[in-house]
Amino acid sequence: MALRTEELMLNMGPQHPSTHGVLRLVVTLDGENIVDVRPDIGYLHSSVEKMMEHRLYVQNVSLADRGMDYLTAMQNEQVYCLAVERLAGIEVPERGKYLRVIFDELQRLASHLVWLGTWGIDLGATTVFLWCFREREMILDLFEKVTGGRLHHAYFRIGGVYVDPPAGWTDEVKKFLDYFDDRVVEYDKLLTANPIFLARTKGVGVIGRREAIAMGASGPVGRASGIAMDVRKAEPYEVYDRMTFDVPVFTEGDCFARYQVRLEEMRQSSRIVGQALKELPGGEVRSRVPMTMKAPRGEVYARTESARGDLAIHLVSDGGEMPYRVKIRAPSFSNLYALSEMMRGWKIADVIAILGSIDIVLSDVDR
């Protein structure tokens, strides 16, 4: 008599600690093998796009902080300010541009550290979590000294940044970078050769170049699959065209490649901050923009490279004090939809490793 088998539908989340937020995964299983994974999103929908239509252009900076990806607050401010400045034709002073680049890259470091730490926990390595958060704390302290905030800064302004960093801040950043470069070597030593880590990540959750492009994957997920695209190089904003840095691209498309891309990005970010500090010009940090500024009628599409990928805003103005429509292109959202492609055919135990490797932030997915 043949044994009757059937597929099992398993609910993971929305309260599962490893889904990095409130995400529900509907996993269809055949025994231990994954047949299909369907992400169910919307639990963290904050309606930030609609809220932006009811706030002044100036006020929206603080909304972009928290309504979008909360781990890369400065980069959200960056893309929003970039869109408004392009639409209204506002110039940013040189010093403001350099400070923006410094904060963008420090934010990328902070975000990648959270990712590496939490992914380590997902894979059962507690040490790396503690180490990463130790370094991230230093970055947050550096932020706090300048912006007053640790997670949500409201530091960028349309036409520049709020104020100059306090005296001696740049030296502290230089000191931190020296310290940090050694720490990246340690993460590398701890994880890259570890056989348990390799067994759980190498060759797991592969997504090919074609599939990644079809799913709209960008950022580290795309670059791990061989998409050599970085907005900082392809469409430089602020002063990225003056910075020398490499964009790591791997072709394996597995979890390990995504890890390697992010680790190398940390080194490159540190390099960019170092250069920007060296070239940091004097002068003003912001140009004069009235509190009730109006943008001319029209629309604009501004894209930036956030820690998670291609973060863009499509902003439409009807000539008033508030935006008519704001559409946020969230990198986490597109990367999450590459998930089903990555998961198919792997075992149930790999779900967490693969999900963690794409580095989603649910407030970015749901907006």
Added chain:
Amino acid sequence: MSVARRVNVGGRVTGAVKALATGLGLTWQVMLRPKVTVKYPIERLPVSNRFHGLLALPIDPETGKDLCIICFQCERVCPSRCIHIEAQGKGKERVLSRFDIEMDKCQYCGFCVEVCPTEAIVFVPHYESSTFDRSTLLYNLDELHRAAPKEPIATGIVGGAHRHNGHKNGTGDAGASRGLVPRERGGHAAPAHGDGAAAAGSSSSAGARR
């Protein structure tokens, strides 16, 4: 076949042992480094000068009144619309009759502190404002006065009026475009600095409002 497999297993075992030794060696090294953690409620780390803590309305020591000139700029710029101001009287007699801040709505963006022309609204470095009752987070004029530091001005990033008091930022002219100059909070003035000062800080700011 079996020989080849045994060799393979041997290689994997030595690799694993080597990796384990490297990893554990590293963790032992790190264990011997200075400790970075603090036992939070007992020990506290000092916050920076520009920290966005609770909002407060300082009283002008010369006149004994608040510095607010009732221009409604902070009320207008607040993205969460959590500031409510009402005034009474005309001309020189004009006084604040209501200044409420709904601290549960506040998102600590600091726009109100930025636009204030007289430094009438400032941040105090107090961050432990959790409560069991949401209604206690509605701060009225008296509570905002009491929350203010006793020293003349103790704020991080402030607006225009008292600029001549001296600022110590790096490049001097940086914020001049909008009359915005960051000023460092006086070392003694920050109530929530360190553990000893934290007790004093909470008695003057949060203690006053339960």
